[in-house]
Amino acid sequence: MKDPALTSSYRETRAVVDSTDTLVRALDKTRILAGVSKADLARRVDVRPEVVRRFFTAADANPTLATVLKLVDALGLHLELVTGLSTADDART
Numbered sequence: 001m002k003d004p005a006l007t008s009s010y011r012e013t014r015a016v017v018d019s020t021d022t023l024v025r026a027l028d029k030t031r032i033l034a035g036v037s038k039a040d041l042a043r044r045v046d047v048r049p050e051v052v053r054r055f056f057t058a059a060d061a062n063p064t065l066a067t068v069l070k071l072v073d074a075l076g077l078h079l080e081l082v083t084g085l086s087t088a089d090d091a092r093t
Contacts (some may be wrong), residue, residue: 020061023068028056030075044074 029039042052048072050066055063055071 020063024056024061024063027068027071027077029077030077031056032076036075041071041074045070 033039036044037054038056039049042049045052045067047067051067052071055061055067069079
């Protein structure tokens with residue numbers, strides 16, 4: 001890409017997509033290792049089974065923070081915020 005603004009925007013978007021995918025894959029791995037089915041996880045967070053199924057299988061997953069936090073809690077996990085490079089800073093390098 002020759003346009004610097006377009007290149008920057010693409011990198012920022014790509015970083016968000018990659019981060020979301022990494023989070024979803026980590027939650028799915030934890031779910032599998034814990035022996036929790038998608039249907040059981042859906043019951044634990046009081047949503048329809050297809051919501052959880054789409055969360056883990058949709059190529060364009062864009063979960064809300066509320067959904068992520070419910071799933072994290074239901075799997076006995078917690079989220080931590082760690083100071084580091086922001087997505088925008090990371091995209092510029």
